Amino acid sequence: xxxxxxxxxxxxxxxxxxxxxxxxxxxxxxxxxxxxxxxxxxxxxxxxxxxxxxxxxxxxxxxxxxxxxxxxxxxxxxxxxxxxxxxxxxxxxxxxxxxxxxxxxxxxxxxxxxxxxxxxxxxxxxxxxxxxxxxxxxxxxxxxxxxxxxxxxxxxxxxxxxxxxxxxxxxxxxxxxxxxxxxxxxxxxxxxxxxxxxxxxxxxxxxxxxxxxxxxxxxxxxxxxxxxxxxxxxxxxxxxxxxxxxxxxxxxxxxx
Numbered sequence: 188x189x190x191x192x193x194x195x196x197x198x199x200x201x202x203x204x205x206x207x208x209x210x211x212x213x214x215x216x217x218x219x220x221x222x223x224x225x226x227x228x229x230x231x232x233x234x235x236x237x238x239x240x241x242x243x244x245x246x247x248x249x250x251x252x253x254x255x256x257x258x259x260x261x262x263x264x265x266x267x268x269x270x271x272x273x274x275x276x277x278x279x280x281x282x283x284x285x286x287x288x289x290x291x292x293x294x295x296x297x298x299x300x301x302x303x304x305x306x307x308x309x310x311x312x313x314x315x316x317x318x319x320x321x322x323x324x325x326x327x328x329x330x331x332x333x334x335x336x337x338x339x340x341x342x343x344x345x346x347x348x349x350x351x352x353x354x355x356x357x358x359x360x361x362x363x364x365x366x367x368x369x370x371x372x373x374x375x376x377x378x379x380x381x382x383x384x385x386x387x388x389x390x391x392x393x394x395x396x397x398x399x400x401x402x403x404x405x406x407x408x409x410x411x412x413x414x415x416x417x418x419x420x421x422x423x424x425x426x427x428x429x430x431x432x433x434x435x436x437x438x439x440x441x442x443x
Contacts, residue, residue, distance in 0.1 A: 213301075265375070397423075
């Protein structure tokens, strides 16, 4: 055995390290108003305006209210992963923090796991608030079981969102990462038809956006009309996630 070889870390310490990193990453960003306020407030305020106040309860069947709730839930779930990775990874890479972390006696994957866990915490908070608003103010008629099912399916959206954000964070300069993240976030939301029907010319390109496939899964879980096959949507989301994570990992291994 080489003199430099270290004994493997006990499983209990390994798990504790991952949990500790995830805990403090979430606390750090909850205490950072520039991150936490937009991530939590934007989907909630937009939903109140477009999903509650603007319709004014004029839909007697509440179908539009149900669709609007699903659309804004997709929007809210994508934000934490996309910005948590897209901006923070770019800034921390620019500051040399990733290089510094490699020299620390910490598990290799704890950095990315902490950000993934943070994105889940923020996504769960957004979904809980949106569900409460939908039931009490938004005229949504989905049962508690369907709301829970939508939340479970929507939690899958954290993975492709984090993958897209990681790709941006790995390749974009820190100064332009916020612009790339915002353009991607808004572009995917509106061009996938989350909030309103698209013209025929744009409908052709809907399947290229991960938000479209996530929205179809959410609508299916809510018992609403949806397009395409569930297996197809899942395969595209998984493939997109794996591809973008692979490209980001390659970039970070060379220039991280």
